[in-house]
Amino acid sequence: MYVAVKGGERAIENAHAWLAEERRGDPAVPELSVPQIREQMSLAVNRVMAEGSLYDPDLAALAIKQSRGDLIEAIFLIRAYRTTLPRLAASNPVNTASMLVSRRVSATFKDAPGGQILGPTFDYTHRLLDFTLAAEGEVPAAPTAPADTQDVPHILGFLDRDGLIEQAVPNDDTPADLTREPLELPADRALRLQSLARGDEGFVLGLAYSTQRGYARNHAFVGELRIGQVAVEVDIPELGFPVEIGEIELTECETVNQFNGSKTEPPQFTRGYGLTFGQTERKAISMALVDRALRWRELGEDFTGAPAQDEEFVLSHCDNIQATGFLEHIKLPHYVDFQAELELIRSVRAAAFANLEAAE
Amino acid sequence: MTMTDRREWMGLVARSDPGMLAHLLGELPPHSLARAPETGAVMVRGRAGGTGAPFNLGEMTVTRCSVTLAGGEVGHAYVQGRDKPHATRAAILDALMQGDRAEAIRRDVLAPLARHASQRAATRRAKAAATKVEFFTMVRGED
Structure with missing residues (x-):
């Protein structure tokens, strides 16, 4: 009540x-x-x-x-x-192969075409506090070097060409949208990716780490991590053709995972995928590992009971707004609920004492 | 005016800096709003594995606007963000490009915007290139 x-x-x-x-x-x-x-x-x-x-x-x-x-x-x-914004359109899927990359590294191929581009990274810093930042000062411009203007190819494309990795076959299906219809389980991969992309970084990181420590281990290599600008293109109904409406920064992580083959598939590598807004690589890598763990069913793997494989567990708990909403509401007044509990415990205790007295 | 042309200028203007477009376009011609500027969201989609089935990544803010010029030209704009005057200017530019001022607009507005955009991209590429790893191999052991 x-x-x-x-x-x-x-x-x-x-x-x-x-x-x-x-x-x-x-x-x-x-x-x-x-x-x-x-x-x-x-x-x-x-x-x-x-x-x-x-x-x-x-x-x-x-x-x-x-x-x-x-x-x-x-x-x-x-x-x-x-939630106050009208939905004007959905974009055409972004083409990350034509990304203007500021960072692009591969942990699997040293001499990948396009090179290892470190970009503005914390990697290889010493993690020592820099006290010069406590004083205000000018920062020198970053060095430049001659660059070519060709698109940087996706590294997994090379494995794909040789048939060594499962294909990511394009289609034009309209993906389900969890901001429009409530999430229903089992969810398809599109819904899982949407959910993970907006999921809490800490939660997704913890789950990804659990797969590395052996809970549904899938031996992930970062085949490629890239960060950069991509154009967003929308079909404009008034015009009847697509137009670029802007440019956004994205982080994309493609993992290469071990796989032994199944009755229908020859032995080949499998994929995990992470795509996130902005320069958010810890999140994108985590997303790719958890995406791969959640794919156990379609790849014919065993369910080991690991949290990262459990779609219901992952998708129901990765949203930090849902989580914080329910968690923090318990600090708000529950006077009446608690009053009922109090009445109940008093009556139970009274009955228990009465029984004890009767027994004596 | 070809479709490719129009796609190009609409994209260029959508990606342009609002202050720069306002400065280059200067005083606006008389126009009426066929559709007043409206801010909303576009759902950005990606593809699983980069090339596979589409999924919904998240939304971005977008403002659209349609205008009609005195000569009857209709211009449309969809621009990233929530800047309504920017969307209005973008729609006016689209309409102007369909009239007899097209060549002047191309020279005085689009060309500088394109130069600025390609300079920014070139700077980014050049900084990225400076962080490209040059591997070298140390010879180990005795021969």
Whole structure:
């Protein structure tokens, strides 16, 4: 039973006023602007866009400012905002083969055509605090080198050409959309990928790590990791042809996994796939590992009971907004529920004591 | 005007910096809004494995607008983000490109936008190229 209780308006208003003051911090310290967050906290912005499932760096930066840097709160704000937007169209699938790459590495082929391009990475840094950043200063421009303008080919394409890896056969099916219809299980791979792409980085990372430690181990190599800009193209009904509506940054991870073959398939490598908004490579690699683990059924593998193989477990718990909503609601008033529990325990105890007395 | 042409300029304008387009386009010609600027979302799709079956990756903000010029030319625009004046200018440019000012617009607006876009891409490529690994092999052991 729910009973409406009124009161607390003044306390709530004052709490929110204090929240605003705390958000601002010491007024003697200059206030952060939204463009400063967008430009200088860009990986936080990318995470908020990826898990908020809405690509808009200005909005993500605003959400981070409003949430005092609590990224799950920021993702919540973005998810709430996106529900107010009319859906104008769905894009044609992005062509990651024509990505303008800023980073592209392969852990499987040293001499991959197109080369190993490190890009703006934390890899190979010493993870020592850099105290020069505590002082403001100019950053020298990054070095440049002559570049060719050809598209960088997908590395898995070379294995594909030799028939050594399962094919990713294109089709033009319209994928189901979990923002439109409630998720039903079993889900197809398209729904799993959508769910993982917006899933919590920490949760998906933990599951991916569990597969590496032996819970549904599938021996993943990062065949290719690429980050860069791709054009988004939409069919415009008024015109009857597709037009580029903008450019977004994506991270794509393709894993090459062990596979022994089955009754219908010859021995060949299999694939896991990760694709995420922004420069979010930890998430994209994690997504690829979990995608591969969830494919056990279609690849004729055994279900070992590992969490990463359990679609119901993964898809029902990877969304941090659903999770935080249900988790945090238990701190809100449950006075009446608890009153009922209290009545119950009192009556049970009374009956138990009465029985004891009767026995004596 | 060919379809390829139109696709090209609409894409170029959609990807352009709003401030730069506003500066290059200058004063706007008289126009009426056939469809007032409206912000919404486009669901961005990817393909499993890069080339396989499509899936829904997530949405992006987009603003669309349609205008009619005094001469009757109708222009459309779909541009990334939530900038309504930018979408309106993009639609006006699309309409202007269908009228007799097309050559001037191509020279004074589209050409500088294209130069700027290709410079940005070239800079990105050049920085990426500078981080390309040059492997060398150490000779080990005795022969």
